[in-house]
Amino acid sequence: xxxxxxxxxxxxxxxxxxxxxxxxxxxxxxxxxxxxxxxxxxxxxxxxxxxxxxxxxxxxxxxxxxxxxxxxxxxxxxxxxxxxxxxxxxxxxxxxxxxxxxxxxxxxxxxxxxxxxxxxxxxxxxxxxxxxxxxxxxxxxxxxxxxxxxxxxxxxxxxxxxxxxxxxxxxxxxxxxxxxxxxxxxxxxxxxxxxxxxxxxxxxxxxxxxxxxxxxxxxxxxxxxxxxxxxxxxxxxxxxxxxxxxxxxxxxxxxxxxxxxxxxxxxxxxxxxxxxxxxxxxxxxxxxxxxxxxxxxxxxxxxxxxxxxxxxxxxxxxxxxxxxxxxxxxxxxxxxxxxxxxxxxxxxxxxxxxxxxxxxxxxxxxxxxxxxxxxx
Amino acid sequence: xxxxxxxxxxxxxxxxxxxxxxxxxxxxxxxxxxxxxxxxxxxxxxxxxxxxxxxxxxxxxxxxxxxxxxxxxxxxxxxxxxxxxxxxxxxxxxxxxxxxxxxxxxxxxxxxxxxxxxxxxxxxxxxxxxxxxxxxxxxxxxxxxxxxxxxxxxxxxxxxxxxxxxxxxxxxxxxxxxxxxxxxxxxxxxxxxxxxxxxxxxxxxxxxxxxxxxxxxxxxxxxxxxxxxxxxxxxxxxxxxxxxxxxxxxxxxxxxxxxxxxxxxxxxxxxxxxxxxxxxxxxxxxxxxxxxxxxxxxxxxxxxxxxxxxxxxxxxxxxxxxxxxxxxxxxxxxxxxxxxxxxxxxxxxxxxxxxxxxxxxxxxxxxxxxxxxxxxxxxxxxxxxxxx
Numbered sequence: 001x002x003x004x005x006x007x008x009x010x011x012x013x014x015x016x017x018x019x020x021x022x023x024x025x026x027x028x029x030x031x032x033x034x035x036x037x038x039x040x041x042x043x044x045x046x047x048x049x050x051x052x053x054x055x056x057x058x059x060x061x062x063x064x065x066x067x068x069x070x071x072x073x074x075x076x077x078x079x080x081x082x083x084x085x086x087x088x089x090x091x092x093x094x095x096x097x098x099x100x101x102x103x104x105x106x107x108x109x110x111x112x113x114x115x116x117x118x119x120x121x122x123x124x125x126x127x128x129x130x131x132x133x134x135x136x137x138x139x140x141x142x143x144x145x146x147x148x149x150x151x152x153x154x155x156x157x158x159x160x161x162x163x164x165x166x167x168x169x170x171x172x173x174x175x176x177x178x179x180x181x182x183x184x185x186x187x188x189x190x191x192x193x194x195x196x197x198x199x200x201x202x203x204x205x206x207x208x209x210x211x212x213x214x215x216x217x218x219x220x221x222x223x224x225x226x227x228x229x230x231x232x233x234x235x236x237x238x239x240x241x242x243x244x245x246x247x248x249x250x251x252x253x254x255x256x257x258x259x260x261x262x263x264x265x266x267x268x269x270x271x272x273x274x275x276x277x278x279x280x281x282x283x284x285x286x287x288x289x290x291x292x293x294x295x296x297x298x299x300x301x302x303x304x305x306x307x308x309x310x311x312x313x314x315x316x317x318x319x320x321x322x323x324x325x326x327x328x329x330x331x332x333x334x335x336x337x338x339x340x341x342x343x344x345x346x347x348x349x350x351x352x353x354x355x356x357x358x359x360x361x362x363x364x365x366x367x368x369x370x371x372x373x374x375x376x
Numbered sequence: 377x378x379x380x381x382x383x384x385x386x387x388x389x390x391x392x393x394x395x396x397x398x399x400x401x402x403x404x405x406x407x408x409x410x411x412x413x414x415x416x417x418x419x420x421x422x423x424x425x426x427x428x429x430x431x432x433x434x435x436x437x438x439x440x441x442x443x444x445x446x447x448x449x450x451x452x453x454x455x456x457x458x459x460x461x462x463x464x465x466x467x468x469x470x471x472x473x474x475x476x477x478x479x480x481x482x483x484x485x486x487x488x489x490x491x492x493x494x495x496x497x498x499x500x501x502x503x504x505x506x507x508x509x510x511x512x513x514x515x516x517x518x519x520x521x522x523x524x525x526x527x528x529x530x531x532x533x534x535x536x537x538x539x540x541x542x543x544x545x546x547x548x549x550x551x552x553x554x555x556x557x558x559x560x561x562x563x564x565x566x567x568x569x570x571x572x573x574x575x576x577x578x579x580x581x582x583x584x585x586x587x588x589x590x591x592x593x594x595x596x597x598x599x600x601x602x603x604x605x606x607x608x609x610x611x612x613x614x615x616x617x618x619x620x621x622x623x624x625x626x627x628x629x630x631x632x633x634x635x636x637x638x639x640x641x642x643x644x645x646x647x648x649x650x651x652x653x654x655x656x657x658x659x660x661x662x663x664x665x666x667x668x669x670x671x672x673x674x675x676x677x678x679x680x681x682x683x684x685x686x687x688x689x690x691x692x693x694x695x696x697x698x699x700x701x702x703x704x705x706x707x708x709x710x711x712x713x714x715x716x717x718x719x720x721x722x723x724x725x726x727x728x729x730x731x732x733x734x735x736x737x738x739x740x741x742x743x744x745x746x747x748x749x750x751x752x753x754x755x756x757x758x759x760x761x762x763x764x
Contacts, residue, residue, distance in 0.1 A: 020514050028595040042518065042689055131595045133586055133686025139418040205587055205685045357518070358596050358688045 015041055020357075024053045028131050028361045031371025035360065042356045047349050051342075054375040062335040067093050067302040068167060070332070075161035077339065078373040080123050083116035083152070084315040086165040091246055092311035092322035093167050096304040102293040105169035106248045111182070111285045112155070112165065113247075113313075114278040118189070119148040120316035120368075121271050125196060128268070128365035132209050137199055144192050147185045154178050168298035179286055186279050186286075193275055201269070210265040214351035214363040217262055224347040228318025228340050229270045230367060234262030240314035251288075252281045264366040271368075303330050317341055317368050337376060341369040391483045395472050403618040404434035406674060413678045444607035449512055452604065456510035461605070461612030464503030467496045468619040475626045476550045478636050478663035480655075489550040490542070493627060494535055497582075500616060501527040504591060504601045507613075511604040519600025522689055523591035526581060529696035530588075534578035536704035540564075540571040540711030541631045544718070554635030561641065563634040566727065567714060570707045570734045572632045574700060576676065579624040581696065584617065586681040590689050621677060622670065629669035636662030699741075706737055 020037045023029040032053035038046040058077065062070045074085040087109055094101065101109075126141030149159045154175050156164040164171050200206045216226070221234040231238060239256045241249045257273035259266025306328045312321030318340025325334040344367050351363050408423070408430070415422030423430030448457060474489045476482040486492060501523060508520015541564045545553040557563055565572045581588040592600040602613050629635060638661070647657045687695070714730060721729070 018514060020518075027598060129685065133589075133593075133595065134684065135414075136418050136682050139420060143419060199683070200685070203685065205687055208691050209685055209688060356688060356690060358590075358593070358686075361596050 017045060022360065024050075028364065030127065030364060030369055031374075033364070033369070033371055033374070037357070037360065039357065042358075044352050044355055044357065044360060047352045047360070049345060049348055051345070051371070051374050054371050056376065058376045059335050059337060062332055064331070066330045067304070067332065070335070071166065072161065072163050075163055076372060077337065077376060078120075078315065078317065078320070078341065078370045079160060080370055081116050081120040081316045082160065082162050083112045083165065084120075084313065084320060086162065087113050087247075088311065088313045088315065088320045089322050090165050090167050091313060092309050092324050093302070093304065095311050096307065096309040096324060096326055097167070097298070097302065099168055099296050099298060101296050102169060103290050104173075104292045105294045105296070107285050107289040108170050108174060108294065109165055109247055110249065110252070111282050111289075112152075112170075114282045114285070115148050115151060115182070117278045117316045118275050119145050119152075121275050122148075124271060124316075124365075124368040125268075128362075128368075129196075129200060131361045131365040132206070134199065134206070137196055140192070140196065140199075144189060147189075151178065151182055151185065154181070166295070167302060169293070169295035173294050179289075182282065182286060186283050189279055190276060193272060197272065201272075207265065209358075209362055210268060210366075211263055212261075213264040213355060213359050214366060215261060215263045216347055216351055220350065221262065221347065224350070225343045226318070226347055227343065228314070228316070228368075229267055229274060230318065230344050230347070232256065233259035233267035233270045235260055240312055240319055244312070246311070246313055252284050254278075254281050264362055267366045301330050303328060312338065315340055317370070317373070318344055339373040339376065341367075341371075341373040342376075345369055345374055388483065391481070392473075395475075395477075395483060396469060399469075399472055399619060399622065400615070402622060403615050404438060406618045406622060407437070407614070408434045409671075409674065410678050410681075413675065414682050417679070417682045438611070441607055441611040446607040446609065447604075449604050451512045453510040453512065456506050457604075458609070460503045460507035460510060461609045461616070462503075463506065464500050464616035465612050465619070467499040468616045468623065470496050471623050472619075474550050475623065476554060476630065476635060477666055478659050478661075479551075480659040481663060482551065485549055485551040488548045490538065490548045490553075490627075490631075493550075493623070494531070497620065497623065498527060498531050500620065503613075503616070507605070508601040511601070513604055515597045515599075516601045516603045519591045519593070519597045519603070522593075522597075523584065523601060525689075526584070526588065526590060526692060526696075529693055530578045530581040530700070533696060533700040533704050534575065534582055536701070536708060537571050537574035537578055538631055539704075539708045540568040540714075543708075543711045543715050544568070550630050550635075554630055554637060557634045558637045558641065563632060563637070565632040567718070567730055568632065568707070568711060569731065570703070570737060571711070572628070574704050574707065575628055575632065576673070577700060579628060580677065580680065581692070583620045583624055583677075585621070585677055587684045587687045588692055589681075589686060590692060593686065595686075621674065625670045625673035625677070626666075628673045629666060633669045633672075635669075636666040638662070638665050703737075703741055706741065710734075710737060 017038055017040050020039055022035040022037055024032040024034040029035065034050040034053065036048040036050060037044055056076075058073050062073055065073075071086055071089060074089040075082040077085050122141040122145040126138035126145075129135075129137035129141075152162055152164070153159050155178065156162040156171065216224075216234055218234040218236045221231050221236060226234070227238070235258050237256055237258050240246070241254075242256055254277045255273075257270045257277065259270050304326045306326055308323070308325045310321055310323045312319045314320075319338065320340055321338035323334075323336040323338070324332050327333040348363065348367060351367075352360050355363070411433075412422045412430075423433040426432040426436045448454060471493050473483045474486060474492055476485065504523040505520040508516040508518070508523070511517070541553065542548065544564055544567060545556045547553060547556070580586075584591050590600075591597075592602070594600075597603070602610060605613060647654055647661065649657070710733060714733075717726060717729070
């Protein structure tokens, strides 16, 4: 039928597009994320991100409980970085209350937050490498993450949802042996980062899979509201710890690593370097930590004055902010969370278009999303 | 007359049963080896529960797969769906017929042995493509198509990579290739190092192993062509895959590593004793050497799998057509020149020339092939260091 061929849309040889559902049970979507991919062969023409499979209404639940009880909900947002979530929420409430935190508690918080950053990045590196096929790195990362979880278990008794950082300070003082154990970990850990780098950073296959994949320019990244390592990978030097210092971060000397191009490789390198910087911060904090109280004088029932507050921190995945409106009662009137994963996911469509199916996985990995935080 | 004919048939049948049985068991224990080596690389234990150090784990796995529920997608093409695992398995077993295990133990030796192996083993891909189609699901379909494309691109290179060996062996018969190596006292890896490298890379792609396991790619395509398969049908795919691995290792050992020949042959150790015992040992010891060489290549495959990330589909094709194919063509020309000098030069002049020539080919190829230009040095890494 020569006529039909002539009348077709294009004179060129054309293939039929297919729509593939990736997720919500796909092994590499890092949780219950659903991607509706329009594929031409293996090239991604379009991608629709469908979320909401894990929605628990945390923000609404927070209005039903008092300020102290809400800390446990924050544990369950980004469940691989619970300490950071605790810290962000607690800082917001403290800003609303206007309480002064004891020195020792501030140091313990920084130690926890930075160890949590390392643990979170380790989980990211492991899963990201596994997505690209390097399974061994995954198990190596979990080996080191285990040490950090052991430390947190010493602190709080829990391994995933710590509920450790409380309004006014922290739940308990550092137990005996914590400092020694932490120092031992910090001494050995940089060698392990070198080990990951040996397997990946100069590996031709890793370079082929990550360089120029999912490129996003600095301007686009800012427009889309990216934050954290994903933003810094694009060369934007913006870190909440430096930009709007909270807790006692201004006392530590650390660098903010940035990338140049904004591709998957840059984000990978930035996160690796961040782990090194975190090791440095924790080491400094451990050597400077003073004795003293770990809890400020906070009333048993917290009733902040009427008003509203927004406080954000540099969580492992980006800027994590809590916006709280108080009506003067013992329960928040309104809580709004600005989760980094949810906002970062916005850029996914832009990153993925024109790439191949295999790159979709690499790009999900590089964004470091946690669906608990996306859906809340 | 009839008596000797019957005897031949019985002997052949016994050989077939022994080879098939041993290989089926070997497949199970290759999977065990894979898990143990992987665990060792990843600093963990691997299977430890069933038997001493999990030694009975493969058998337990087999039993488990037998009694699992067999699920077929409701809109699958049922006949093809059932047929595919068998289509994969049959070529894998057929190829075993010409693998020479020891001088006195091989099912058959045909004068086109290697050609037969390549011809038959590439039929296995029909099973994968049809499995992808018959599942009536999109992930398996993509996996099946990938595997077809992969097979086409690497079958050419793998065929060309062994031509160098054939020039030296002057035969396609597997037994003769080994005998030639035993006679001259050199393994062909010494004269064909590049050929061996190309063969190993292509073999990885042929057997769908990481870094080329794209038809499966469990992180992208869930499990590719075998996504919808369960229970025994899945086990058949598994069996075929590992059997193929053993087969390509055996071919590699035959072509490049001297087959059943002992690496200690230069010592001229005579097997002591006489009669049946001596004959038995003379059959057994070469088989042990052969198996050790196969194990070595298998270990190489496993080691590579747990070290490297996975290539992307288009990169895989690029490597196949733009790098491996030209290199294997160059290698054929090189082998011709080599053969010309082989008889004429003394070994202490010949080998430096061969290895130097190989190094030169690799260096020049890296310069010419654009995608290889910064193979060893990461340019991006240094960019980053200056940026911060």
